[in-house]
Amino acid sequence: MKTAFRDIRDELRRRIIANEWPPGGLIPNEVDLCAEFNCARATVNRAMRELAEEGLIERRRKAGTRVRDVPRKQATFEVPVVRKEIEARGSRYQFTLLSREAMPAPAWLCARLEIPDNSPVLHLTCLHCADGHPYQFEDRWINLKALPQAKQADFSNVGPNEWLLATVPYTDAQISFGALNSDPDLAHHLGCKAGDALFVAERMTSFQDEPITYVRMIHQRGHQMTMRY
Amino acid sequence: MKTAFRDIRDELRRRIIANEWPPGGLIPNEVDLCAEFNCARATVNRAMRELAEEGLIERRRKAGTRVRDVPRKQATFEVPVVRKEIEARGSRYQFTLLSREAMPAPAWLCARLEIPDNSPVLHLTCLHCADGHPYQFEDRWINLKALPQAKQADFSNVGPNEWLLATVPYTDAQISFGALNSDPDLAHHLGCKAGDALFVAERMTSFQDEPITYVRMIHQRGHQMTMRY
Numbered sequence: 001m002k003t004a005f006r007d008i009r010d011e012l013r014r015r016i017i018a019n020e021w022p023p024g025g026l027i028p029n030e031v032d033l034c035a036e037f038n039c040a041r042a043t044v045n046r047a048m049r050e051l052a053e054e055g056l057i058e059r060r061r062k063a064g065t066r067v068r069d070v071p072r073k074q075a076t077f078e079v080p081v082v083r084k085e086i087e088a089r090g091s092r093y094q095f096t097l098l099s100r101e102a103m104p105a106p107a108w109l110c111a112r113l114e115i116p117d118n119s120p121v122l123h124l125t126c127l128h129c130a131d132g133h134p135y136q137f138e139d140r141w142i143n144l145k146a147l148p149q150a151k152q153a154d155f156s157n158v159g160p161n162e163w164l165l166a167t168v169p170y171t172d173a174q175i176s177f178g179a180l181n182s183d184p185d186l187a188h189h190l191g192c193k194a195g196d197a198l199f200v201a202e203r204m205t206s207f208q209d210e211p212i213t214y215v216r217m218i219h220q221r222g223h224q225m226t227m228r229y
Numbered sequence: 230m231k232t233a234f235r236d237i238r239d240e241l242r243r244r245i246i247a248n249e250w251p252p253g254g255l256i257p258n259e260v261d262l263c264a265e266f267n268c269a270r271a272t273v274n275r276a277m278r279e280l281a282e283e284g285l286i287e288r289r290r291k292a293g294t295r296v297r298d299v300p301r302k303q304a305t306f307e308v309p310v311v312r313k314e315i316e317a318r319g320s321r322y323q324f325t326l327l328s329r330e331a332m333p334a335p336a337w338l339c340a341r342l343e344i345p346d347n348s349p350v351l352h353l354t355c356l357h358c359a360d361g362h363p364y365q366f367e368d369r370w371i372n373l374k375a376l377p378q379a380k381q382a383d384f385s386n387v388g389p390n391e392w393l394l395a396t397v398p399y400t401d402a403q404i405s406f407g408a409l410n411s412d413p414d415l416a417h418h419l420g421c422k423a424g425d426a427l428f429v430a431e432r433m434t435s436f437q438d439e440p441i442t443y444v445r446m447i448h449q450r451g452h453q454m455t456m457r458y
Contacts (some may be wrong), residue, residue: 003367004412006249010343019396022395024397025395035414059302061313072309074305074306075305075306075308075402075404076302076303076304076305078303079304079458099359112239129365137448144250150320165252166248166251166298167248168297172457172458173304173455173457173458174455174456174457175304175457175458176454176455176456177406177408177428177453177454177455178408178428178451178453178454179408179409179426179427179428179429179452180426181406181410181424181426182426195424196410197408197409197410197425197426198408198426199244199407199408199428200408202453219385222407223407223408224405224407225405225406225407226403226404226405226406227403227404228401228402228403228404229308229401229402229404229406
């Protein structure tokens with residue numbers, strides 16, 4: 001019976017998983033594998049191609065084929081829009097604008113956004129609630145030179161997050177995750193204790209190379225962000 | 230002069246960004262746009278196709294074309310391998326195995342991994358250092374029913390993270406990010422203060438539907454995980 005490429009692929013995969021062919025090591029060349037499996041070169045080639053696509057092996061024209069050292073893994077997540085996040089849990093979403101002030105940008109923000117000293121910015125703080133319980137505190141800065149229309153925008157019903165998504169349809173962004181200890185002011189808004197560890201997502205957004213906004217999204221105690229990959 | 234599809238595309242994009250055509254709203258149909266721009270239907274169609282690919286508009290055969298409500302954004306990150314993370318910063322990586330114990334799985338772990346009560350597991354705690362400074366505390370549990378060879382493995386030089394990557398080459402995983410307050414024991418290992426807010430990544434990994442491992446990676450104070458999208 002002819003050996004199918006699938007059988008060869010599965011057997012080669014088994015050897016890699018069983019560590020018979022260790023990570024980083026060379027595996028036999030196609031000619032030797034053809035002899036072992038008593039099949040055509042094209043059949044072995046097809047099996048190898050699929051293992052390469054799975055990320056298990058790395059093929060180099062002259063250097064031969066190796067078992068990948070550390071498999072590359074990537075995870076993808078949908079950048080969260082807080083209203084949709086809350087509604088997806090089946091909860092009622094509620095937005096509150098806590099403060100709003102146009103001012104010259106503080107020095108740390110100028111450095112972060114790479115904008116000139118004292119650039120005009122709009123500073124907003126907001127609370128996003130789920131079923132009446134604090135869910136996220138939003139500390140938002142908007143570069144008014146890039147988006148002068150923000151000065152007139154009404155943020156009392158629609159938060160700056162959604163206003164920006166609607167106003168600046170596509171953008172480059174950088175997102176960071178970290179943790180901070182709640183200060184008394186945050187604790188008051190989120191209904192937790194001062195000192196509690198809170199999960200923070202920071203985002204910096206540009207549109208056509210112009211810095212648009214910087215935001216810190218500080219989540220309720222115990223909040224987790226989960227994704228599969 | 231004939232109008233190029235690029236000019237039409239750029240003008241339609243400008244109207245969307247300037248909010249002349251608001252999010253969620255219908256835009257004029259192709260026939261009207263042909264009349265406005267005095268061009269062939271194919272030219273308008275090509276412009277619309279590109280805007281749809283950019284995620285700015287949504288085309289429905291019968292319902293017409295709308296400006297996308299909230300543009301979908303996805304971010305992708307390379308799942309971190311702590312040694313590579315540290316070396317990428319130009320720092321010297323150092324691994325220390327702090328404890329190792331085979332035991333029946335505690336109830337919370339059985340629930341988390343969906344394994345039977347008292348399943349045999351291997352519990353390891355490890356410290357990853359960068360240039361001699363604590364960088365990450367690893368709290369690792371391995372399901373010995375799925376990976377009995379872990380019992381014999383030597384984790385004194387190669388940590389369980391890399392051992393697992395080499396032993397179980399590809400897997401399904403779930404990753405979560407959050408924050409916790411350091412307890413005195415963690416504070417001792419990481420050289421921070423009890424109560425400090427620390428960034429935590431949790432990962433649960435399966436191979437061919439069998440739960441393999443659960444790990445909590447607790448990072449030094451101030452640690453941030455950053456990605457662009």
